[in-house]
Amino acid sequence: MRDVAVVGLGMHAWGKFPDKSVTGMMREATEAALKDAGIGWRDIEAVSAASSRFSGGKGWGLNGNDIVEEMGSTGVPVYNLSAGCAAGANAFNVGYMMVAGGMHDMVLVVGGEKMPKGFIQTSGVEDEYDPEYLRQVCVGIPGPSFWGIMCRQRMAEHGTTEEQLAKIAVKAHKNSVHNPYARFNKEFSMEDVLGSAMVSYPLRLYEICPVSDGAAAVVICSAEKAKQLTTKPVWVAGSSVATNSFNDGITRGLAGPIPPGGKTFHSEAASAVRQAMEGAGVTQKEVDFIELQDNTVYYELCFPEEWGFWEPGQAEHELESGNTTPTGSLPINPSGGFLSFGEATTAQGIFQICELATQLRGAGGGRQVPEAKVGLGQTLGLGGNAAAVVLKR
Amino acid sequence: MADRIPVVANLFAETPAGPRLTGSRCTACGSGYLPKSDVCHNPACDGAKTEDAEFGPSGTVWSLAIQDYPPPAPVKFDQPYTPYAMGFIDLDDGLRVLGRIDTDDPRSIEPGIRVEMVIGALAHDEEGNEITGWKFKPV
């Protein structure tokens, strides 16, 4: 396997852009990434794209084809990857493997999404054989309620308070003030968060991520090409994709087994993170900061524990001690996270790569993690999909 | 005359012994399935056969949440909207199943309480028929 570098970063802002097409937004992100890398469109040898759930792609998730058509049909191979909200990172992993495996020297990874208004429908089909459709029609458990169930379990087990949940949202927005790409780059007070509407008890509106339009792109290449382009490349130390295990304690359909001890959660995320860290040859102590999928504040508590960074039940203490701020011992989501960006579902994994690389370049401005050398990114998607990446400088 | 129409056919039934979920179970490893599966999904199991099995009615609430705002489609509900509680229920026969909790006071329900399955209305259709599903009632 060859070394792979991230040499070009391109972000479109996250927000609501009713006058733009998803392809137009992806084009802006792509042009920014090409410019950042110092290359042209004709230098791109292959495209690995996230398939959008809600926009463009001719309804088939062919968003990679849309962007090639938009940029100029050079005849390059296109891979359109679908993995729920992990699609962006999944596409990154495929791009990474193509460069690492020697198939291509210069690859564009891109994702964009324009989201419908309000709370989204998780199942896209009315099909009584589709487990996600059955969950909704038989019980009615939209995303926020699923997160609420998980969060309530933690509260019962570890005594997490509603104030602690709110504190995580306040911390996220504090970081976002320094991020021009965030949808909400302003501070929220404890009163703002605790005063926001209850969406799914115990979770409030400002403790879950809204839906946004967004697009991001990165250019990755071989070490040889990277040396021609920059003296300070960011390296892909590890990249991994995983799916959930049969014994996972979170019921994916209507019913599932009760796992031994009842306690295996988010097994896909834990596997992807473990594999990416093993691939990178880094331990938890060597990871300087994490960008994780904070669809809800709950994930900032459970994920670092499930990945071996903290002991079970330690997260609330780490939060209260300020250890998850950009200058703390384990900064989490210095970007402001999904809470500040909102979720442009399939683009999220690529936005994380952009943030990790920005931090490793030391270009994080007011949200910079001091001396950041190794960063971990993680996304999770419907269907038991997860992806993780470790970048280093 | 209004009817009672199951939200999805063949997932639950009023049996002589009471309301039950109607699924299947692997004859080799005992893994339970709802909906019914003809094959076992357990990768550690070499079993080739499942048989019809009933699940419920007794269990424990593993955790729950309250749907405080009207849910998006395809969830059906009556007007005016009333928040409902739903959660994962650990049935005594080894299945963790999703279900609504049958209560007028969702805030009073705590993880860990004992519940029993009932069949009740999820919503009503235009003709006034009851759309029924399974729920769990605190005992």
Ligand SMILES: [Zn+2]
């Ligand atoms: Zn079996």
